Amino acid sequence: MIQIDLKLFVTLSKYLPLGSETYEIKEGTTVNELVTDLGIPDGIVKLIFINGKKQDWNYCIQHGDRVGMFPPVGGG
Numbered sequence: 001m002i003q004i005d006l007k008l009f010v011t012l013s014k015y016l017p018l019g020s021e022t023y024e025i026k027e028g029t030t031v032n033e034l035v036t037d038l039g040i041p042d043g044i045v046k047l048i049f050i051n052g053k054k055q056d057w058n059y060c061i062q063h064g065d066r067v068g069m070f071p072p073v074g075g076g
Contacts, residue, residue, distance in 0.1 A: 002063035030057065
């Protein structure tokens with residue numbers, strides 16, 4: 001198991017598990033697998049940032065990574 005810092009923003013915050021500041025996942029977990037494991041429905045996560053840099057769904061999360069996810073943002 002590895003530990004990450006997990007932040008879910010705006011409407012995604014309801015999927016944030018308790019103790020997410022040191023959230024544990026299996027080594028080798030991808031962003032896509034993490035989203036599925038958190039129970040977040042398809043199409044709700046729009047932006048993924050790892051350590052402040054935009055990443056894709058296939059990124060393999062590493063120990064100590066800071067993972068942030070954002071929903072689609074609207075405005076006008």
